[in-house]
Amino acid sequence: MNLPPRRKLTSFLITSCLLLAIGGTAILWYGSGTILRPKRRPLEERHYQVNADPADFGMRLQSFEAPTHDGTFLKGYLVDPEPEPGEAVRTRRMWTRLEKAGVERSQLPGGTVILMHGRGGLKENMLTVAQRFVAANFRCIVYDARAHGESGGTICTYGKLEKHDVSSVLDHVEAQLKAEGKSLGPVVAFGNSLGAAVMLQAIPEEPRIVAGVAAAPFADTKEEITHSIGNVTSHRIPAFLRGLIVSTACLRGGFAADEVVPCRSASRIKIPVFVTHGRLDKVIPIEQAERIYNVLPEESRKWQEIPSAYHYNILAEGGDDLYETMIHFYLDAIQQRSKAFKTVSNPR
Numbered sequence: 001m002n003l004p005p006r007r008k009l010t011s012f013l014i015t016s017c018l019l020l021a022i023g024g025t026a027i028l029w030y031g032s033g034t035i036l037r038p039k040r041r042p043l044e045e046r047h048y049q050v051n052a053d054p055a056d057f058g059m060r061l062q063s064f065e066a067p068t069h070d071g072t073f074l075k076g077y078l079v080d081p082e083p084e085p086g087e088a089v090r091t092r093r094m095w096t097r098l099e100k101a102g103v104e105r106s107q108l109p110g111g112t113v114i115l116m117h118g119r120g121g122l123k124e125n126m127l128t129v130a131q132r133f134v135a136a137n138f139r140c141i142v143y144d145a146r147a148h149g150e151s152g153g154t155i156c157t158y159g160k161l162e163k164h165d166v167s168s169v170l171d172h173v174e175a176q177l178k179a180e181g182k183s184l185g186p187v188v189a190f191g192n193s194l195g196a197a198v199m200l201q202a203i204p205e206e207p208r209i210v211a212g213v214a215a216a217p218f219a220d221t222k223e224e225i226t227h228s229i230g231n232v233t234s235h236r237i238p239a240f241l242r243g244l245i246v247s248t249a250c251l252r253g254g255f256a257a258d259e260v261v262p263c264r265s266a267s268r269i270k271i272p273v274f275v276t277h278g279r280l281d282k283v284i285p286i287e288q289a290e291r292i293y294n295v296l297p298e299e300s301r302k303w304q305e306i307p308s309a310y311h312y313n314i315l316a317e318g319g320d321d322l323y324e325t326m327i328h329f330y331l332d333a334i335q336q337r338s339k340a341f342k343t344v345s346n347p348r
Helices: 005-036 045-052 089-100 123-136 162-179 194-205 221-232 239-253 262-266 286-295 314-345
Strands: 059-067 073-081 112-116 139-143 187-192 209-215 273-278 301-306
Touching (some): 045 123, 073 123, 073 162, 089 123, 112 162, 112 194, 123 139, 162 194, 194 209, 221 239, 273 286, 273 314, 301 314
Parallel strands (some): 273 301
Antiparallel strands (some): 059 073
16 A cells, blocks of 8 residues: 555654554563562572571571561571580581680570661571571571562562561561570671661661671662663663663552662661671672762761672682671670660669
């Protein structure tokens, strides 16, 4: 069918606009879906080894399933120090370091560390961290964040819902321990990457936490996701298109980007927080962690840069030196809180 040239041009323009609209919508939908739904990673051989014989790694594991405020169930482990550990290389190595530093295990106050993994992570990843903390007589709580691992939930909201999940998990474990005649004791927190950002948002809402360690945190969710899109695809993608993808994700996830700003939450924190970051981190530039550190209380904040670390190897590069520093930070915070409590309880 022969159409007049003007009608051919009009038809071509309409078709082109429709194709662009469809393509643009597909990009926004796919990109926003990737932001909201991290890939659930399978367990690795090293995870199975720990689960098969936790005593050989210095730990006792007890599974739990904690209901959250919105009915989502989170799977986790309650990790206790194993009184008679097997080889437990990492735990025994930390015992030795603490003893050399003059820390007597029999005099350690105990307490609980709640650990939060990063985006796309697993609770089993945090068991490697827990192996060091149990050396200081800490009980550990590790759990799969919503939309991760074995936990329920279909979307990650970068702290909007996850900050409340921290309290839900603590409530569940506290009730479980109470039924066994035990208590949480002093509670401290550890978060890595997204877990660190969630921790910073949770602390102002959770009075049971007396100290926190944030490893490789980001300061602003919208800024970080926009930056990450460029890392995964290309920074040549126009900023407005990356911004549209983030806005679409927030719309689909039911939250606003300005509701999940870890740096803003950090400015409300009144307890000691230790921030550590890798100088070579390209996923979350170290400047974001510096912004967080700068708004924390000057009298109780701590900073440590790991010069050789990228994003995914900060704990490995920091090694036992970093782990020991974290443990001493927790112990000092607990001691200071105990002294303050005694002063208030027994005023002169």
